[in-house]
Amino acid sequence: MSELDSYYSYNVGKIVEEIRSRKSKKVLIQLPDGFKHYSTKLLGRLTKLLDNVEFVVDANPIYGSCILNNHILINYDLVLHFGHEPYPYTSHVNEKVVFLDFLSTLIPSNRLMNDLIAIIKSLSIRKVAMYSVHQHKGILGDVGRFLRNAGIDVLNNLGNATIMGCWFNDVLNYVNTADGYIVVSSGLFHSLGVGMLCRGLKHVIQLDLYRGEVRLLDDVVVKYLKIRYGKIMNSLDAASWCLINGVEGQFRNGVRERLIDVLTAxxxxxxxxxxxxxxxxxLRNIDNEDIDVYVITACPRIPIDDLQDFEKPVLTPGEAFMILKNINEYLFPW
Ligand code: SF4
Incomplete structure (x- = not known):
């Protein structure tokens, strides 16, 4: 069995059914960037089952379902988009696109679960809300049962608890009742997002199945918030603002218009x-003395995760609104 089939599950039956029922001849495969190296194995499996279908892999960056590369979809009968759910901020998705689960088969060890309980108890947490990234959503039910058996109240619906880097499901519904949040994810990206959304006021515990680690992120969230407030302070006197808009699901006309209204006012x-x-x-290509501050209306994680070190302030829309509307509380993402 290949590493792909050992560590991930995906529904081959559904793929075959979609291709046959739509009589698709040219199929585009989209995989998140971290999974693109599995594309040869995936193609090997699919071409064995469907030898009369032409498969092509989309090598463009696929960071989320916010961008589906609509400009190339026109060349295909069907697009198989693995590992993301439909983007909640997009009202219309091209009917050629089928979203497919790409789920990790990793399950938390007893040692990891005991570490989780130990951190929760050390913080006197009684009530939690728990979320995960798409590929770990299959284990939330088991982790929830384990927590409940240990006397911890899990407040939210674990059957619908996936989050994205800019969309956090119903996290804010529990901000007054939960003592803390558990996020099943790898890397800082998603758990940091939950911490920033909650303004660092709630404990955030990350359960990382790839590293086999449980991590309390409270200090990390505060560190990032301090950096962001520093960027905001450095932008207070900005006279000339540069808005950088994205494309497809990252073109947020509503956010853009609200910003323009308040800048104009x-x-x-x-x-x-x-x-x-x-x-x-x-930004280097654009930058000159006419620009004091940048606001990225496309992906709100770019200012935080990618452009923190740029020499001029690069803000999220939420941070821009804080300055322009005199809001003191951290506003994330817009
Ligand atoms: S965080 Fe950025 S890349 Fe991820 S879904 Fe949101 S806009 Fe897209």
Whole structure:
């Protein structure tokens, strides 16, 4: 069995059924960037079952379901998008796109669960809400039962508890009742997002199945919030604002219009750019003395996770609104 089939589960039957029922001949496969190296194994399996179908793998960056590369979908009968759920902020998705689960088969060891309980008890936490990234959603029920058996109250519906880097399901519904949040994810990205959404006021515990670690993230969240408040302070006197808009699901016209309204009302100058890729190089190409501050309306994680070190402040929409509307509480993501 390949590493792909040992560590991940995906529904081959559903793929075959979709392709046959739609009589698809040209199929585009989209995988999150971290899983693209499995594409040869996946193609090997699919071409054995469907030898009259032409499969092509989308090598463009796929960070989330916010961008489906609509400009190339036109060339295909069907798009198999693995490992993400439909983007909640997009009202219409191309009917050629089928979202497929790509779930980790990892389960937490007893040692890991005992570590989790130990951290929860050391913080005197009685009530939690628990969320996961897409690939770990299958284990939430088991982890929830374990916690309840240990006397911990799990408040939210674990059958619908996935989050994204800019969308946090019903996390805020529990901010007054939960003593803390548990996030099943790897890397800081999603758990940090929950911590920032809650303004660092709640404990955030990360259960990382890949590293086999339980981590209390409270200090990390506070560190990031301090950095973000520093960026906000450095932007208070900005006279010239540069909005960078994204494309597809990252083109947020409502956010953009609200920003323009408030900039105009305050008599501030602004200019707009639009880009699929937004990174240091994008800003270096644009930057000049006419720009005091950048606001990324595309992916709100770019200012926090990618452009924190840029020499001029790069803000999320929420941070921009804090300055422009005199809001003191941290506002994330918009
Ligand atoms: S965090 Fe960024 S990449 Fe992820 S879904 Fe949101 S906009 Fe897309």
């Amino acid at each position: 305050r008599g501030l100058k602004y200019l707009e750019y639009q880009s699929l890729i937004i990174n240091q190089e994008t």
